[in-house]
Amino acid sequence: MEQPIIYVDADACPVKAEVEKVAERLGLVVTFVSNGGLRPSRDPMIRHVVVPKTAADAADDWIVENAKANDIVITADIPLAARAVALGAYVLGPTGKPFTPETIGMAVAMRDLKQHLRETGESKGYNAGFTPADRSRFLGALDQMARKAIKATE
Template sequence: MSAIFVDADACPVKAEVVKVAERHGLPVTFVANGGLRPSRDPMIRNIVVTGKFDAADDWIVDNAVAGDIAVTADVPLAARLVEKGIHTLGPTGRPFTPETIGMAVAMRNLKQDLREAGEIKGYNPGFTPRDRSAFLQALDQTVRRALREKQEKD
């Protein structure tokens, strides 16, 4: 069975992930450095990691397997997940795929360099209802694709 892993630090779509996961009967694992609300739902697991800077990222990479689904806004983490064959989405519904991850990493690095040089401000655009809707649709499509691929393998 596929599972959904969420890089939960500052993730704006936790409720949407749970909604889609419930619809498809998939387990969800939220991974964060802290601040997760407990859930009584047996299909939801919260993992709180401590230690080094990328501990949550490392935990997700170590525990997700090909065919699973991951949600993250962290482009370097997305690159690691895509490399493992994990269906990966950003919180706005943007898919990270083998075809798109190289450009996503390059743009992230360029923006980081421009911020460090003072050429641009480090502000991200606000999260909108349109982003939330796009994410819901993209996650549902991704789950359906992951389940279909898994069924074809079995």
């Protein structure tokens, strides 16, 4: 089987450098998918895909069309996470929180509830800031997840 590929929903992703670091250590290809604005890498293991800005979910759609079981998807986008989990991909949020078949339903429900509360004015919708602890937790979680994905493809 082929080695897993790491797909990154790269627009506003705060952990691109950490993804590159883990991928380089483990010899994995990374594909950053965005609407533009990313500086291309000279590393042949780092790919950039720029999708048209015409569709709001163009990057998400591209990732879902290309990822497969045992690949890794990095995203904070809950609907994309749900779609990737359904493919059998490993999915990790930038704070190091994995999305799994067991947890994705609750994540979708919480997202929908928070959106409803924002729309009705009952919540201001503030998100917690991204912390150094989140970055550290992400690094450890991605390393562990990538090793598990590699083992699953052997």
